[in-house]
Amino acid sequence: MSHARRNYGQYCGLASALDVVGERWTLLIIRELLMGPRRYGELLAELPGIGTNLLAERLRSLVEMGVLTKPASRDQGYELTELGRRLREPVLLLARWGMSFLGAPGEDLEVRPHxxxxxxxxxxxxxxxxxxxxxxxxxxxxxxxxxxxxxxxxxxxxxxxxxxxxxxxxxxxxxxxxxxxxxxxxxxxxxxxxxxxxxxxxxxxxxxxxxxxxxxxxxxxxxxxxxx
The missing domain is CATH 3.30.1050.10 (SCP2 sterol-binding domain)
Structure with missing residues (x-):
């Protein structure tokens, strides 16, 4: 059952962008897909803690907004559309900015080689x-x-x-x-x-x-x- 999409109610490019990718976990899904198509199970494995229902809801929302394409078969993965691939530079800049806030890598923090x-x-x-x-x-x-x-x-x-x-x-x-x-x-x-x-x-x-x-x-x- 889908629910009404939340939005900021502001006529502003930044607010509009956050309406699409500002929800928790969304940009981390984008991060994974910037490195190539991923099947649902692969995304679930690379995003520990997200939960199956939440991942499914986020993927459905991104497909509806034209950011991702849905796989036609189980052998294919979710993939960024041309619109989605335009997020590469903003995500890289945000990642660079975020490195300034990284503390010590505690044992409770996940890190993946890719x-x-x-x-x-x-x-x-x-x-x-x-x-x-x-x-x-x-x-x-x-x-x-x-x-x-x-x-x-x-x-x-x-x-x-x-x-x-x-x-x-x-x-x-x-x-x-x-x-x-x-x-x-x-x-x-x-x-x-x-x-x-x-x-x-x-x-x-x-x-x-x-x-x-x-x-x-x-x-x-x-x-x-x-x-x-």
């Missing part, structure tokens, strides 16, 4: 991209993704890189998010054994600057083609 891929997209500052075309690969628990910098344009891509990498980082999901929240520097994580890095030191510095983990001035020569 959230690292969203985190790294939120952390990328394109203005800090090097003139050097190179690839940085990340292994977060059992999830692999990479950043490819080509002509000063960075691209975050799921899966391993096709060719050689200037830097490879290996860590666990909690450590990765702590580094992204700047509660822990990459160098502190290295010293404690929670992070492993391979690659030339200058490439590590360029990757750290690209992700906003160190000031760009510390990653010199960021734009020097002869840095190698």
């Amino acid at each position: 959230w690292g891929f969203l985190a790294v997209q939120a952390m990328i500052d394109p203005a800090r991209a090097s003139d050097l075309d190179e690839v940085y690969e990340f292994h977060v628990d059992d999830v692999v993704f990479h950043i490819s910098v080509e002509r000063r344009v960075p691209h975050a891509v799921e899966g391993p890189a096709a060719g050689p990498c200037a830097m490879v980082a290996r860590t666990d999901a909690k450590t990765f998010v702590e580094i992204g929240a700047q509660r822990l520097t990459p160098f502190e994580a290295l010293a404690s054994g929670r992070l492993e890095l391979s690659g030339a030191p200058d490439a590590v510095m360029r990757a750290s600057a690209l992700l906003g983990l160190i000031p760009a001035t510390e990653a010199a020569p960021l734009g020097a083609a002869g840095a190698r």
